[in-house]
Amino acid sequence: MRAAIDLADADGLEAVSLRKVATALDVRPMRLYGYIAGKEELLDLMVDAAYAEIRATGDGWREALRSHAEATRRAAHEHEWLADLLGGRPQLGPHALASGETVLAALGDVDVDSVMPMVAAVKAYVIGAVRREIAERRAERATGMDEKHWQAALGPYLQRTLATGRFPALATVVRDAAHLDADQTFRIGLDFLLDGIEARVSR
Amino acid sequence: MRAAIDLADADGLEAVSLRKVATALDVRPMRLYGYIAGKEELLDLMVDAAYAEIRATGDGWREALRSHAEATRRAAHEHEWLADLLGGRPQLGPHALASGETVLAALGDVDVDSVMPMVAAVKAYVIGAVRREIAERRAERATGMDEKHWQAALGPYLQRTLATGRFPALATVVRDAAHLDADQTFRIGLDFLLDGIEARVSR
DNA sequence: CATCGAGCGATACAGTGTATCGAAAGATAC
């Protein structure tokens, strides 16, 4: 599993193959099946290992949810392949459960029936936000490699398409709106969600 | 692309191979490269085609965002493979842009700098929520196949793990909290988010 | 009618995950 994570960190998830993991461990490929049931289980183990770093800190439900969200995002920045795997399968490994425990422990004084929807909503938001963020980062890395303004980076295609006048509202927003960076976008969306939760919970 | 969607609808995304698509079209595999650049482009085309059904309806920003979210979820229910692809790469195809246009058009009277964060947050939530929902649905289908209560469905493992006492908060929530169905969970989270947006936008 | 060019597809290559089964090694019984 550690070998697989190293491979994925270096060259992405599609670089993880049982054969490469085996050679990294100086072992014959079939030997891996003595420890894992197949590749899917290996991926699950990788995700669970990543959850070891995802913990909630601070007091109160809001700070717990916020810190858990930021920790998840941080882990995905460190291991971009996590964005490909998060939410893809239910995570019930020990580290994932321990991670959930840290956030639920901080929600002790919240109505028990509200806890699940709250953390489910935050987790859903984080998964989607991180996915989009990593996807955009990869696209920037693939094309451009240096240009900061994605308008120019993703090239003539969008410019041309927006110039057709078929998407007036989209063109207006792209032209007139301030473009926030990834950190701001993530935090604003998270604040939206936490504000909405606060309004319903404390009422 | 239509052939690929049929394959994915029937047997999941991993059943989509260029060879199978080719034989479905009664064509030799290499012939496909006259129309697409590779498999990734085919997947992008599939996603863009799915976006054709994802539109925002109704008046006002809240109803636009809500309907867009529900439409996305509906599309993912009809094409479960969409959950695997959503958010994985930036979507700039014509149908995806047209989909975004319908929601942005309904946000005309919102401060232009607030528009992007609003739709980004909703899209992120939807992607994550749908992913988790489909993942859970698949897990239920794989194990059990009939049991409604996932506590029993995912078997002795969780029961045993929770019984260890290492995750007291988790155990309490699982035992005491009401378990909502997927529809309710999705809508509650979406309402959290829309409420939070409303609080910040109209202020 | 001949030549050329472009579209096409058979073949090939380097991979992938995993099933099978013979060989080796370790543990047990005498």
Added chain:
DNA sequence: GTATCTTTCGATACACTGTATCGCTCGATG
């Protein structure tokens, strides 16, 4: 100490995957 049994191990094989290469075929042009 030897013989049997059992468990562990790995080489090989299979059915796939996406895609590069390149010779062939066929239609259009001179």
